[in-house]
Amino acid sequence: MDDNKLYNALLKSQDERRQFERDRGEAKAEDGFRKERPYAGSDRDKPNWTRLEHDRNEYPPTVYDSSMSLGLISNPNPWSREQLRERKIIYSGMPDKEVMDAYRELRIQLRNRAGEGNFTVMFSSLGSGSGGLLTAFNLAASFGLDSHSSALLVDCDPYSNELEGLVSAPMEYGVTDFVGDRSLTIKSIIYPSGVERLSVIPAGTQASSAVELFSAVRMRELITELKARYPDRCIVLNAPPFRENTEGRILERFADQIVFGVPFGEVTGEIIADSVDALGSEKFSGLIFQE
Template identity: 45%
Template structure:
């Protein structure tokens, strides 16, 4: 018994010292991350916080700083995860503390950016003075005011009253001497070195780009209602009808490839997207998957910062950052953005599979067109065919043999092959 008690007493004496060392180490690591962020080194700050949270997953300030970094990069769902984790570390007091108010404010912004207005509204009620109400009660109250919620959603965000309350929270925090806390959740700090335009490029938040007039559409060889070459427009409409007849879902992924280089695949792919978008109830997404002969710059109505190649290589780049408006109503563009000799490997990656699933599931009224390199000159078309629902092959008139056509059909697979388009 004696030796055992002595050992136990010794452990109790050591524990407080170890605890102080742990706290000091956490503070040192956090200070390092904070310093890196202030110097604009977001990658270093994030790496330090990742290591810190791996050992101390309930460190409130680190969770909040990670959330701020994610917000600055327009990674709103990730920011939501971090700030929810931070809220769980706080006591469930009846009076809202400064830490909790700041966290809830950050959560409201993350939810609003994702279009989760109902949840954002519920948390805004907590900030609005409902200190004695539980979140469940707030949700019940929220469900009973559907008309008000829909009105807020149409406005695209929170009411002026809630926005004013959020501003008051930060003013109160400043007066309470919480300057350091506010720095940690300051999105502007976290956005150092990150393009604001790219971070705010969430497609539903995009300001409508100027649309091309008929002369500009004609110059770019894009189909439109009222064009003089009515036979060309009707030909694209016929292809659209055939694809819809073969499709069982609300939207689909269509790959367009030519049997030979210079077969007009990009011209056809974008015009097919424009034809789907002629229906005011539908939208289209043209994805340039041809890193060797990109055409996206011709169709993007703006400056290209990132493209599909960068997205597939860097998981820090978000989907919203590579979607651009075109000059055609209801048509968006994802450019390939530069030549990439590893395109085959990128298109065959798990991230590519996730990308296709996400763009298809996110918008049920959207038709996705993949502009692939020619079947003859690359392996990319064969790989991309695995990701599509239907595949169209362009046949340059008078330039192909029957064997080449059959070989092209085998390349995309008979299950996905939707038909041949003879291009004059």
Template identity: 35%
Template sequence: MTNAIAPRKDEPGDDSRVAGRSIAPRMPVTALSPVQLEDRATIYRSETARREVDAFRELRTQLLSLADGNFVTLVAPVSRGSGGSFVARNLAVAVAFDESKSALLVDCDLRHPSQAATMKVSLSNGGLIDYLEDPEGNAEDVLYDTGVPRLRLLPAGKSRETGAEYFSSFRMRLLLDSLRSRYPSCHLFLDAPPVRGAPDARILADLADVVVLVAGYGRDTPAAIAQAAAGFDPKKFAGVVFNEGV
């Protein structure tokens, strides 16, 4: 995996709140073993240097240099199969390596959600769509331990053909604003659907502070990458990650 991240100016979020119990990411009851993490295509710390882990640590360092405090990062693949979910998950894990920080991974690919299945998380209370469709829903109920210290998952829940009306809703914005403003050590990563073919990723970009585009190495053409990047606000656009595999 190769990467290129460009610096940008940060924009502060508001301090909107959502009533309810604590929704801060917490430590899992039982941490996963290295074998279990490899089975989940998830990086982990070890005594031996590993190229993949080092790459995500470098990406994390570059992202954290863009702004003070926590922020919302949108990770959007150019096309399906580019590896956006893989990059989003492991960027969140890399942030959670730091014991002073935590991370929340939000699966926003409503048509093809994958994070819960990949991380083998059992959805007892649904996910993001269930929360957004229920005015009385409590965000804490749809945040799940992942087995990775300081990383929790907000899965997509019910599948939908499009997320445009959900992602542009006031309830969605209020949820994200609450998570970031109430818990300053928690960084949010939005796993977006592909940029090509639907407006969802661009709508989600309005909710994010930083946008990272994921291109499949040897898969997405320079023209396709440039076209996808052009759809995002240059002030938010951090750069392109070239992913060699999903």
């Protein structure tokens, strides 16, 4: 090979090498050391890992996201739509849209009044006898229908056993048992309801001493702990009929808002006004007219 060809081949080889090093990001003196090396995600350094897709239920989120985290609340035996309809429990897509919209409006009004964060609503019927629990249950269920919030129904009416027919899980201990027995934990009195994002706590078995138990310090500790567990939780306290029992006046101290139920054809305007006056609290938020 003559000298010219050898020289040209050498130049070509050097140019190719220089171009290759530039592509790799190697800084050369003639570049003024201003060229940066490629970042770790460049084509020359392909990652040696493979992305794996996992089931959300198998690996719960580690960062709190209400729409995901709240969906993981235990509900091992959910009610079917037919079962919900039989029990007159509201559900998304139910045929009676007017009833569903009424509970949605209640949810909106109560949340707007409460502002940010969780809160506690006490519900008590102004009628005689039982019959208010279903309304309290559906009020709590309306908050559970929102994927960004959850609800807890705390039944504080030990004189009624209606809750057993509304939940899909067997229940044993409740509020009065927990307050009266310090060996019980909160976990032992919370049960899945059969409705998504709604848990329940039954009233318990110690009805005769309910007034004293609701006045105890441990009752306040229970409500405080329940409110602290989830930042997007609405707690509904179902109190015995307000006009016939003293428990409602005791439970009022644990509520941020109070709603009275008005059974159709059973309560007059005068009774409503007297009950609100007897309550004597700015926590009163409104009335729910029950058919």
